[in-house]
Amino acid sequence: MNTTFAKLAVPTQGAAVVVMSEGGKLGPVATKLDKQTHGTLSRAIKAAEFTGKREKTLTIVAPAGSKLNRVIVVGLGSAKSFDANAAERLGAGIYEAVNRDPAVTIVLEGVDGDAGALAAHLAAGLRLKSYRFAKYRTKEDKDAKPKLKAVVVQTDAPNDAKKRHAALEGLVDGIFFTRDLVTEPPNIIYPESFVARAKELTKDGIKVEALGEAAMKKLGMGALLGVGQGSRRESQLLVMRWDGAKDKSAAPVAIVGKGVTFDTGGISLKPPPGMWDMKWDMGGAGVVVGLMRALARRKAPVNVVGLCGLVENMPDGNAQRPGDVVTSMSGQTIEVLNTDAEGRLVLADVLWYAQQRFKPKAIVDLATLTGAIIAALSDHYAGLFSNNDALATQLTAAGQAVGERLWRLPMGDEYDRDLKSPIADMKNIGGPRAGSITAAQFLQRFIKDVPWAHLDIAGVVWNEKPTALAPPGGTGYGVRLLNRFIADNYEK
Numbered sequence: 001m002n003t004t005f006a007k008l009a010v011p012t013q014g015a016a017v018v019v020m021s022e023g024g025k026l027g028p029v030a031t032k033l034d035k036q037t038h039g040t041l042s043r044a045i046k047a048a049e050f051t052g053k054r055e056k057t058l059t060i061v062a063p064a065g066s067k068l069n070r071v072i073v074v075g076l077g078s079a080k081s082f083d084a085n086a087a088e089r090l091g092a093g094i095y096e097a098v099n100r101d102p103a104v105t106i107v108l109e110g111v112d113g114d115a116g117a118l119a120a121h122l123a124a125g126l127r128l129k130s131y132r133f134a135k136y137r138t139k140e141d142k143d144a145k146p147k148l149k150a151v152v153v154q155t156d157a158p159n160d161a162k163k164r165h166a167a168l169e170g171l172v173d174g175i176f177f178t179r180d181l182v183t184e185p186p187n188i189i190y191p192e193s194f195v196a197r198a199k200e201l202t203k204d205g206i207k208v209e210a211l212g213e214a215a216m217k218k219l220g221m222g223a224l225l226g227v228g229q230g231s232r233r234e235s236q237l238l239v240m241r242w243d244g245a246k247d248k249s250a251a252p253v254a255i256v257g258k259g260v261t262f263d264t265g266g267i268s269l270k271p272p273p274g275m276w277d278m279k280w281d282m283g284g285a286g287v288v289v290g291l292m293r294a295l296a297r298r299k300a301p302v303n304v305v306g307l308c309g310l311v312e313n314m315p316d317g318n319a320q321r322p323g324d325v326v327t328s329m330s331g332q333t334i335e336v337l338n339t340d341a342e343g344r345l346v347l348a349d350v351l352w353y354a355q356q357r358f359k360p361k362a363i364v365d366l367a368t369l370t371g372a373i374i375a376a377l378s379d380h381y382a383g384l385f386s387n388n389d390a391l392a393t394q395l396t397a398a399g400q401a402v403g404e405r406l407w408r409l410p411m412g413d414e415y416d417r418d419l420k421s422p423i424a425d426m427k428n429i430g431g432p433r434a435g436s437i438t439a440a441q442f443l444q445r446f447i448k449d450v451p452w453a454h455l456d457i458a459g460v461v462w463n464e465k466p467t468a469l470a471p472p473g474g475t476g477y478g479v480r481l482l483n484r485f486i487a488d489n490y491e492k
C-alpha cells in the first residue's frame with residue numbers, strides 16, 4: 001500500500017472520504033464538494049439521518065457534478081476526544097469501506113489537536129486493518145480480493161504527518177511480522193525455522209544469535225530441554241539485541257517470549273477439538289520479534305534485548321512423563337506433574353538466563369500461558385502480574401494509551417504455597433483454582449532482585465472475529481504496547 005500526505009483540496013478521482021463530527025457540519029473542503037455535487041452530500045446526510053457518530057459511514061455512489069466513483073462520509077465523533085487511538089480505529093473503519101477501490105483520498109479536516117499526528121495515525125490504522133495472509137491459497141475469488149493500492153490523506157500539516165508516519169510504518173511492519181509468525185502453520189514454523197525468520201532482522205541492525213540443545217545443556221537448562229525432548233525438532237534459545245542508546249554498554253531492558261511452536265500438551269495430551277489453536281502458542285515470542293523490528297526501524301535510542309524460548313511440545317517415546325523431576329538452570333528442581341504446563345518450564349530457564357547474562361534494568365515476559373486467563377478476562381484485557389508497582393503502572397498506562405489494555409492480578413505467598421512438591425523444590429502446577437496466578441508465582445521463583453512483569457496474553461493473541469485494527473487471526477497484540485512502554489520510560 002502506498003500512503004502519501006497532501007494539503008486539503010477537493011478530491012477529483014477514485015473514492016473520497018470526508019469526515020463529519022458528531023452533530024456538526026461538514027468542513028470547508030467537504031462543503032465545496034457538496035456544492036460541486038449540487039448538494040448531494042447534504043441531502044444524503046439528511047435522508048440517512050446521519051449524525052456523524054464515530055466510525056459510522058454513509059456511502060454515496062457516483063455523485064453528479066464530480067468524477068468521483070464514490071464519496072464516503074464517515075463520522076468523527078466528538079472532535080475533542082478524537083485522539084491517536086480514535087484516528088487509528090477510524091482509519092481501520094475507512095479501510096473496510098473503501099478496499100474495493102484502487103485509490104482513495106481521505107479529507108481529514110476539522111480535528112482538534114495535532115493534525116499531522118492524527119493523519120499519520122489514521123493512515124497507520126488503515127494499513128493495520130489491511131493485513132492479509134493469503135500465501136497458501138492457490139485459488140481466490142477475484143471479487144473477494146481487496147483492490148486498494150493508493151491512499152492519500154489530506155491534512156493541514158502534511159509534512160508533519162509524513163514524519164510521524166515514517167516512525168509508525170516501522171511499527172506496523174513489526175506488527176505484520178508478528179502476525180505472519182503467529183499465523184504460519186506449525187509444520188512451517190518450528191524452533192529452527194522461527195530462528196531463520198528472526199535472522200531477517202539483522203538487516204534492520206539487530207544482532208541475532210541462537211543457542212541449540214547442546215549449548216543449553218551445558219548451561220543446565222533442564223526445564224526448557226525437558227519440554228522439547230519429545231520433539232523431532234531441535235529446541236532453540238533466540239537472543240536478539242538492539243543497542244540503540246548512546247551508551248551501548250548501558251543495562252538493557254529484557255523482553256522474554258514463550259515460543260512453543262506447537263503445544264499438543266505432551267503426554268498430558270490435549271483433546272483434539274481446538275488443538276490446532278496451539279500453533280499460536282508461540283505468540284509471546286512472535287511479539288518479541290515484531291517489537292525488535294519496530295524498535296530498530298524507528299532507531300529507538302535505547303538498549304533492548306529480546307529472548308525467545310523456542311520448543312515444540314510433543315508426545316513421543318522420548319517425551320517427558322508426568323512425575324519426572326527436572327533441574328532448571330537456576331539449580332531449583334521441578335516435579336513435572338502435567339506436561340501441558342510447559343510454558344512456565346520454558347520461561348523458567350530463559351528468564352534465568354536473561355538475568356544472568358544481561359543484568360537487565362527490568363524484565364517483561366509475554367506468554368500464552370494459561371487458559372484460565374481467558375476465563376477471567378476474555379479477549380478484552382491481557383493479564384498483568386508484577387513484583388513492582390511502578391513497573392505495573394507504567395505498563396498499564398502504555399496499554400491504555402495504545403488500546404491494548406492490561407489488568408493486574410494479585411500475587412502472594414498464599415498462592416505460592418500451592419506449588420509445594422513432596423519430592424522436589426516445586427511442582428509445575430498449582431491446585432484447581434487461580435491457575436493464572438499460580439503460573440505467575442511459578443515464574444517469580446526464577447526472578448532475582450529485578451523489576452519484573454509477566455503478561456499472560458493467551459486471550460488476546462488470536463481472534464476468531466475481526467478486532468478494531470485487525471482482520472480475524474493473529475492480532476499482534478503487545479507490539480504497540482511494549483513499543484510505547486519503552487518509548488515512554490526508557491528513551492531519552
Ligand code: BES
Pocket residue numbers: 263277281338340341342343368369370371372429430435458459
Ligand atoms: N498454551 C496453553 C495455554 C493456552 C490455552 C493458551 C488456551 C491459549 C489458549 C498452556 O501451555 C497450557 O496448556 N496451560 C494449561 C495449564 C494447566 C495444565 C495447569 C491450561 O491452561 O490448561
Ligand code: MN
Pocket residue numbers: 263265339340341342343
Ligand atoms: Mn500447554
Ligand code: ZN
Pocket residue numbers: 260263281340342343368369
Ligand atoms: Zn502452551
